[in-house]
Amino acid sequence: MTSNTKMVLFFLLATVFNILMMAILVFLFFGIAALVHTQPFSMIILFVGFIASIVLTFLAYGRLMKWVTVRFNLEKHIPQLFKNRRK
Numbered sequence: 001m002t003s004n005t006k007m008v009l010f011f012l013l014a015t016v017f018n019i020l021m022m023a024i025l026v027f028l029f030f031g032i033a034a035l036v037h038t039q040p041f042s043m044i045i046l047f048v049g050f051i052a053s054i055v056l057t058f059l060a061y062g063r064l065m066k067w068v069t070v071r072f073n074l075e076k077h078i079p080q081l082f083k084n085r086r087k
Contacts, residue, residue, distance in 0.1 A: 007078045018061050025053035 001009075029049025036042045068074065075082045 003078060003080065007080055010074070010078060014061075014065065017064075018057060021060060022053055022057045025056055026050060029053060 026049070029045065029052065033042045033045040033049065036045060
């Protein structure tokens with residue numbers, strides 16, 4: 001498998017992971033909002049939940065990518081992503 005193929009596969013898997021995690025968090029907050037019976041409070045939960053799911057997904061994705069980079073030594077396998085990184 002070439003380096004470019006590995007890079008494309010990495011980006012596809014990372015994107016799928018990111019979208020799935022975002023969808024799970026959004027549905028979780030929708031479920032919590034559905035349990036609340038007052039309309040204004042339910043809308044607040046939906047708004048805060050949507051923003052929180054974006055932030056939580058961003059933070060989790062960053063941590064996971066750092067771990068994956070170290071764990072699988074991606075600097076060796078996909079050098080295009082790391083050629084300008086200073087050590």
